[in-house]
Amino acid sequence: RVPVHMIDTMSKVRAATQELVQQRGCEPTLEETARAAGVSPDEAACAIQMNHQPLSLDQPMGDHDDSYFGEFLQDHREEDPLHDMHRELLRSRIAGVLSALNYREREIIRLRYGLADGYAYTLEEVGKIFSVTRERVRQIEAKAVRKLQHPIRSRRLSSFLDRPLVVPIEAQPQDNAPLGTC
Known part of the structure; x- marks a missing residue:
C-alpha cells in the first residue's frame, strides 16, 4: 500500500521531472528533481522508486478496503x-x-x-x-x-x-532513460 503522504510526494516529483525535461530536453539529476519538487533527495529517490514498482490490481484504494485499484482500470481487451x-x-x-x-x-x-x-x-x-x-x-x-x-x-x-469510429486508446508514455542523462 502506498502511504497517502507519499502519493503527494510522488506527484510533486513526477511533475517536477516532467517540467525539467520539457525545459532542458533531457532527464534531470536526482538532486535537480528534488530541488524543483521541494523535497529532500532521499524522498525524491523513494518517490521515483515507488513510481516504478509494480502495483497489485488487488491493492486497496483509499482509507477503506471496499474498493481496489483494478476496479478503476479499463479493460482494453473488451470491446466498448x-x-x-x-x-x-x-x-x-x-x-x-x-x-x-x-x-x-x-x-x-x-x-x-x-x-x-x-x-x-x-x-x-x-x-x-x-x-x-x-x-x-x-x-x-x-x-x-x-x-x-x-x-x-x-x-x-x-x-x-462527424465522429471517429474507433476511440483511440491513450498510451501511457514509457520512459526508460536513466536519470541525469542528456
Missing part, C-alpha cells in the same frame, strides 16, 4: 458496448444504402472496399470473380459510386463522418 452498437448501426446503414444498387454493383463495391470480408480485392481479382475485364469492373464501380453519392443516399451515412 457503445462502439459495438455504433459499428452495427453503420453496417446496417451501409447495407441499406447498398440495397439501392443492383446485385453486380453491390457485390463489386463490397469486394473492392473490403465490406465483404475485410479484404479489399483488386480490379483484377474482382474481374475474375465476375468473368469480366478490369476495365469493366472499374466502370461498374464508378457507376455504383456515382449512385451512392446521390444526396438521398449519402445523407444516410453523413452522421458517421
